[in-house]
Amino acid sequence: MKQKNMLTWAISAIVYLGLVIGGYTVYAILDSNKNHTDTHTATTNGNEEKESINEQAHNDNHASQRSDGEDSGLSDHVAHSENEVVTNVKYENGLITIDMKDKDQNPPELEISHEKIMHLIIVSADLKEYYHLHPEEKGNGMYTQKFDLSENSYKVFVDIKPKNLAYQVSPIELHVGKGHGEHEGNSLKVDTNLTKTINEKTVELTTTELGINKNVTLSFDTKGITPEPYLGSLGHVVILDDKGEKFVHVHPTSEEKTVFETKFDKPGIYKVWGEFKFDGKVNSYPFVIEVK
Incomplete structure (x- = not known):
């Protein structure tokens, strides 16, 4: 009888141990799968986030290239802090x-x-x-x-x-020569009439609001006569402030229009020369404007 009880206890112990080991094994497998799933999810989300950031950077850079193209037409080179x-x-x-x-x-x-x-x-x-x-x-x-x-x-x-x-x-x-003028004290008078005629060719200037730190459009009406191509475009514009210090060289916004865009970083009086070629001759049309 005693031997029978010991045998029963041994079998119970073995079964219990097997259940413990089996349960632990199942738990380990499930936990491993969970960790694998969590790791995979984290990696995927991380890659997606990285790709999203890279894509946004690419789009921002592309947009920057579109707006600040290699040849924007503006030749004041303000961005450079030193002259080499x-x-x-x-x-x-x-x-x-x-x-x-x-x-x-x-x-x-x-x-x-x-x-x-x-x-x-x-x-x-x-x-x-x-x-x-x-x-x-x-x-x-x-x-x-x-x-x-x-x-x-x-x-x-x-x-x-x-x-x-x-x-x-x-x-x-x-x-x-010996007798020469000075740039200081230059007093330009703002034009009240922005229509100029040179060599029997008339050009009229119209502008958007002349404010600082905003895109300003300069449109030149050549009165139905399309200018001849001049240096790769229909015209050129040079702008100076009244002291002859601030220089801006602007080119048309397209090859088919005499429309120009620029910016003014300071208020003041500026002189604008619009250059257009008619009958084989380049005419420089001067205009004086005020930026407020």
Whole structure:
């Protein structure tokens, strides 16, 4: 009888142990599956979040490229905090000479912008004389242009696009002769009539609200006459403040319209030159506007 009870106890112990081991095994399997599922879910969500962030970054970058394209048409280069190209301008005996070097005294390599490697803008002290020239490259950072300047004080703007170098278009003083005017004290009068006629060709300027830090549209009505292509577009616009310090070179918003967009970061009086080509000749139409 005693042996029978011991046998029964042994069998019960074995069964109990088997149940414990089996239960633990099932629990472990279920827990493992749960962890695997949780890990898979976390990984998937993490990847989806990462892909979403990457996609948003791509979209933001793409939008930035659309709005700040490689050639936006605006040549004031305001974004650069330093100038890595040093430019000197001289005038003697009807010859304008431009000498430019980078910080290592090497001639910078320039990119072509609107069919020219350099746009040279020259204005007189009273902002009445205006010239848009395209000097020729002579090598070793030297560029020249034959042109007769009358005795006066000028500001010269060398509009270029150096490769891989920061560059900001800044005014360069140029004095021709002994008696010359000064840029300081320049008093421009705002035009009440924004219609100008040059060489029997009339152009009228209309604008959106002239405020600061907002997109401003400049529309030039050429009175039914389509300008001839000039430097890759239907026209060009150069804007200076009344002191001849702030320079903006703007190009049309499309190849088929004489419509331009720009921004003004400060209130004041500005002079606008709209350049359009008719009958093989480029006319520069001057307008004086006020930004409030």
